[in-house]
Amino acid sequence: MYESESGDIDWENELRKFQNAIATGTKSKRIKAMSMLARYSKHAPEHVLARTIPFLMEILGHNNRSIDSANFSLQMASAYCLKCIACRSDELVTQMGANDAAQLLLNLLPHSDGMFLKVLVKCLLVVVGFCNTSRAVVATAGGLGIIVDKLSSCEDRGIRRYLLEILSLLALRRNVRREIVRLDALHYVVEAVGVGSMVSRERACQAIGMFGVTREGRRAVVELGAILPVVELFCSGDHTTKLVAGNTLGVISAHVDCIRSIAQAGAIPLYSELLEGGDPSGKDIAEDAFCVLAVDEANAIEIVGHLVRIMRDGDNEAKAAAANVVWDLSTYNHSIPVVRDSGVIPVLVELLGSGSNDVKENVSGAFSQMSYDRVNRIALSDAGVVPIFIDLLHDDFEELRDNAAEALVNFYEDPLYHDSVSHIIDVPSFRSMQNRLAQLRETNERAPVERMNIDLPAWNSDQIT
Secondary structure (H helix, E strand, O other), rough: OOEOOOOEOHHHHHHHHHHHHHOOOHHHHHHHHHHHHHOOOOOOOOOHHHHHHHHHHHHOOOOOOOOHHHHHHHHHHHHHHHHHOOOOOHHHHHHHHHHHHHHHHHHHHHHOHEEEEEEEHHHHHHHHHHOHHHHHHHHHHOHHHHHHHHHHHHHOHHHHHHHHHHHHHHHHOOHHHHHHOOOOOOOHHHHHHOOHHHHHHHHHHHHHHOOOOOHHEEEEEHHHHOOHHHHHHHHHHHHHHHHHHHHHHHHHHHOOHHHHHHOOOHHHHHHHHHHHOOOOHHHHHHHHHHEEEEEEEEHHHHHHHHHHHHHHHHOOOHHHHHHHHHHHHHOOOOOHHHHHHOHHHHHHHHHHOEEEEEHHHHHHHHHHOOOOHHHHHHHHHHHHHHHHHHHHOOOHHHHHHHHHHHHHHHHHHHHOOHHHHHHHOOOOOHHHHHHHHOOOEEEEEHHHOOOOOOOOOOOOOOOOO
16 A cells, blocks of 8 residues: 555555556456455545446456356455445445446346355445435346345345345335235245344335235235234334334234234234324324224223323323324224223313313314213213313314314203203304204205225225335
C-alpha cells in the first residue's frame, strides 16, 4: 500500500496498481489484488471504488457461457469484492445494477455450490436489496426459478438463510407472487417468516399478508403453517414489525377455520398491547382483528376480559379504543351475551361519567346499540344507565346527545320502561331522534326484501402492489 509523505494513502496510485494487476497479472496476483480491494473498500473514496466495478464485472462474467471451473476462484473473489463495495452506498449498487450484476450472478448460481455458492448468494442479496433494477432483473429473468431450485436442494443453513432473504424481497412484487404460486413455492415464503434478519422476516410476513387477501391464499398459508411463525414475529419484533405481523394475522383470520387457532397461538394479548399503544395504526389493526376473532365465543370472552382491563387501567386513548371495540361487538348477535355477562357494563357506566369525550362517545354508542335487545335494556337499567342518558340529552356534544336519545327511544318503546321515561317526550333531542328512527323504519319497511349472501371478505390480490 503506497502512502504519500503526509501519511495519506494515494488512492489514485492504488487504483492504477489494481488495474494493472487485473489486466496483466497472474491468476494469484489478480486474486490478491481483489482481496486487497475488498479489505480497503470501507475506506477508499467512492469514486475510486466506482472505477473498479467494470473490471470486477468483466471477471464475474468471463467465460460465463461455458462455465470453466478454473475461473471459479477468480469469479468468487470478484463476487466477494462486489459485495463489499455494494455495502458502501446505494449509488455503487445502482452502478452494479446498470452493469448487469444481477444477471451475471444468476448465470453462475445454477453451476455453483459450497463456498462459491455462498459468496454468490450473499452478493446477490446485497445487490437486489438496494437496487430496484436488479430486483426487476431477478424477478423477470428466470431468477425466481433459480432461487427456488437452489432452495429445494440446499441443506446449508447459512446459504439457505440468504436464499430465503432474497425470496422475501422478491415476494413483495405482485408478478413474483404469481410465479411463486405457479412454482408451488409458497412454503418457502412461510419458512422465511421464521428465518434470517428481522427485516427480512418482516418482509416475508408482509408477503404472507398479501397472499392471504384472497380466499385461496388464506387457505394455503394457513395449511402451510403460517400462523405460528407470524405470531412469534408478532411477539418478538419491534413496533413496526408488530404492526406488520398483526395486520397479516388479521388478514389470515378472515379464514374462518383458523380463528380459534390464532387465539390459541397467543395473538389476543399481543393485539391488546397494540390497542393500548400510542400508534393509531396499531389501534386500528387491533380493533379490526378483535372484531373478527370474537366470532368464536371463547375468543370473545378472552377479548372482552382484556378490554375490561384496558378500560380500567389504560390512558384515555386506550380506553376510547377499547370502548369502540365493545361498541363494534355489541352489533353482533353472537357477541352480545358475552359483552352483557362479562362485567363490562359497570366499567362502561363509570367511564360514561368520568371519561373523555371520545371515551363517552364510544361508551354511549355501545350502550345505544345494546339497548335494542330487551335483556340488555334490563341490564343497562339495573346498572343505572337511564338517568345518565337522560342527563346527556342536554349535553353540548352532539354525538353524546344522539346516542343517549337513541337508547332512550328504545326504553320509551318498551312497556317495562315507558312510564319511567315518558317525561322526556318533549325534550328536543329525544323528539328529533324519535322522528328520525320512525322515518328510518318506514323506509326499511317499504324497501324490497332481498336474500343476502353473507361471506367473509375476499379481496383481489391484483390490487396489492
